[in-house]
Amino acid sequence: MREIDDMNDDMDGALDQFARDAARPLREPVHVTEGFYAQTMAAVRRSDVPAPAMFGARTIRVTPFVALGLAAVLIAVALGSAMIGRNSALKSVNLASGAAVAAPVVVAHDTIHIVRFQLAAPGAHTVALVGDFNDWSKDAIVLKPAEKPGVWTASVPLTSGRHEYAFIVDGQRWVADPYALTHRDEYNVESSVIRVGESDS
Amino acid sequence: MSVDDRSDAEIVAAVLNGDDNAYGVLVARYQSAYLRYATRMLNSQDDAEDALQSAFIRAYRNLASCRDPKRFGSWLQKIVVNECRTVGARRTRRELRFDSRPATLDGLPAKGARPEDGLVEEIQSALHRLPTDQREAFLLRYVEDLGYEEMSELTGAGISALKMRVKRACEAMRVSLEGVVS
Numbered sequence: 001m002r003e004i005d006d007m008n009d010d011m012d013g014a015l016d017q018f019a020r021d022a023a024r025p026l027r028e029p030v031h032v033t034e035g036f037y038a039q040t041m042a043a044v045r046r047s048d049v050p051a052p053a054m055f056g057a058r059t060i061r062v063t064p065f066v067a068l069g070l071a072a073v074l075i076a077v078a079l080g081s082a083m084i085g086r087n088s089a090l091k092s093v094n095l096a097s098g099a100a101v102a103a104p105v106v107v108a109h110d111t112i113h114i115v116r117f118q119l120a121a122p123g124a125h126t127v128a129l130v131g132d133f134n135d136w137s138k139d140a141i142v143l144k145p146a147e148k149p150g151v152w153t154a155s156v157p158l159t160s161g162r163h164e165y166a167f168i169v170d171g172q173r174w175v176a177d178p179y180a181l182t183h184r185d186e187y188n189v190e191s192s193v194i195r196v197g198e199s200d201s
Numbered sequence: 202m203s204v205d206d207r208s209d210a211e212i213v214a215a216v217l218n219g220d221d222n223a224y225g226v227l228v229a230r231y232q233s234a235y236l237r238y239a240t241r242m243l244n245s246q247d248d249a250e251d252a253l254q255s256a257f258i259r260a261y262r263n264l265a266s267c268r269d270p271k272r273f274g275s276w277l278q279k280i281v282v283n284e285c286r287t288v289g290a291r292r293t294r295r296e297l298r299f300d301s302r303p304a305t306l307d308g309l310p311a312k313g314a315r316p317e318d319g320l321v322e323e324i325q326s327a328l329h330r331l332p333t334d335q336r337e338a339f340l341l342r343y344v345e346d347l348g349y350e351e352m353s354e355l356t357g358a359g360i361s362a363l364k365m366r367v368k369r370a371c372e373a374m375r376v377s378l379e380g381v382v383s
Contacts (some may be wrong), residue, residue, distance in 0.1 A: 008349075010368045019371045022382045023343035024327070025321045030237040033250065037232065041225050044267070050217060050264035112262075114255045118350050147247055155251045157258060 033144060041198065043157040047112060112157045113196045117165070119177065122150030124169045129154050130163030131191075138168045160197030166190075213270035216261070228257055231274060235281045241340050242285045244329040248292060252284040259284070281357050282337065290334055321379070327377035330368050334358070338366035339374070 008016070112137035117129050127143040133156065134140040152167075164183055167175040176182050177192035184190050205212070205226040215223040233254065260277050267276050271298035295300075328336055341352045342363075349360045356363065375382075 008364045008367055010364055011371065015228075015368070015371050015375065018375050018382060019339070019343050019367075022327075022374055022378060025324055026241050026340070026344045027237075028321065029233055030240045030246065030249075032232050032236055032253075033246070036254070037225070037228060037251055040228055040232075040257050043258055044224055044228075044261045046220055047258050048262050050262055112255075112258055114251050114258075116251055120267060147245060153247055153328055155247075155254060157254075 002188065035142070035144060039155070043112075046157065112159060114155050115158050115196060116153060116155045117143070117167075117177075118146060118151055119155045119167045119169075119175065120151050121167075121175070123168050124152065126170055127152040128168040128171070129156065129165060130168055131159055131163055133163055133165070138171070143167075158194075158196045162193060162195050164191045164193055166192060208271070209273035210270035213267060213273055214266060216264055224261055224349065227277075231277055232257075235278065238278075238340060238345060239281060239285050241325065241328065241344060242336060243289055243292070245327055248288050249285075252288040253281060255288075256281045256284040275351070275354075282341075282355050286333065286337075323381050324374075325380065327374050330377060331373055335366045335370035335373070338363050340372035342367050 002030045011019075104186050119127055121127055128138045129141040129143060130136045130138050140154060141154050143154040145151070146153040165177070167177065169175050174189070180192035180194060183193050207215075207226070209227065209230075211227050212223045216227075235256070236246075236249055236253055239252045240246050243249050243252065256277065260280050266317050267273055269276070290347075328339065331339065337356065338352065338358075341347045341355065342349075349356070349363055352358075353365050358366075
């Protein structure tokens with residue numbers, strides 16, 4: 001129920017009535033597709049645990065620019081440590097390496113990208129997505145039919161960085177994404193490559 | 202999923218105490234309501250589910266910053282509104298980038314394809330031709346039935362601006378739907 005002072009004086013009664021009539025069919029419920037709840041909860045469980053309000057570790061939000069600056073500082077500190085430590089060459093390499101990895105991880109943990117994978121596979125009965133993000137398990141991510149006929153889709157939360165993946169059609173046919181960069185492993189098997197968070201796609 | 206009588210505030214407290222599964226109650230409680238908004242806003246259920254999933258994850262990770270857990274639903278709705286803006290903007294860029302491809306794989310309707318006939322589709326189509334801010338204002342006002350104060354809180358826009366957006370949206374819709382909606 002709306003209050004009197006919540007009325008829009010710019011609208012005449014007829015226009016308001018038209019809007020109500022036009023909106024009525026849009027109020028019909030929209031039901032989530034099968035698997036939405038399970039996928040969402042799986043993504044939630046893979047996500048960072050929410051920190052209590054006042055205690056415990058909290059995720060620090062930093063922009064990529066700040067993270068790069070932080071990484072540079074950490075590397076400089078690590079390299080400085082290496083220069084100072086005269087007989088610890090191996091240790092200094094490890095320190096530098098660890099610092100270089102550690103700073104971007106802050107960003108990676110802070111940013112989860114929902115990436116939609118799609119494959120046009122008319123006539124297929126099942127399509128699964130395998131990749132380094134699910135240990136190449138063909139049962140972990142099953143695509144569902146998209147709104148467009150013949151197209152299969154799955155949305156997957158991924159951390160920033162490079163990921164390799166492929167599709168499994170009807171449980172046995174390995175298909176690389178025709179619209180992605182490809183990579184061949186030592187057995188000459190072709191997979192697709194996606195770089196997440198490096199460009200806004 | 203089973204019925205859970207706990208209040209939102211009780212569930213939020215449980216999640217913050219480490220009970221991940223409790224968050225599923227909130228997902229189940231709000232997924233349909235907010236999916237409707239996202240679907241109307243984005244004119245695509247695939248895009249809407251992406252936006253909604255992203256909103257649920259973002260809400261979970263930032264749950265500690267929900268200052269009034271009794272109003273978790275409103276707080277989540279704000280995140281959903283923002284996610285819809287993000288997904289919509291990204292889709293616009295995607296459409297521009299992939300428009301020349303012979304076979305698009307982006308889940309959008311093929312060019313020339315008409316949505317199924319029907320009143321909802323016609324209204325949805327008219328809605329989709331509105332600028333984003335007007336579409337958002339129309340939906341929040343007439344589909345979600347929010348007052349202008351709440352709309353202002355959700356969108357960050359002033360009440361006068363929102364009233365103007367609603368009016369312009371209604372006028373444009375009336376022209377588009379002449380003869381369809383009396």
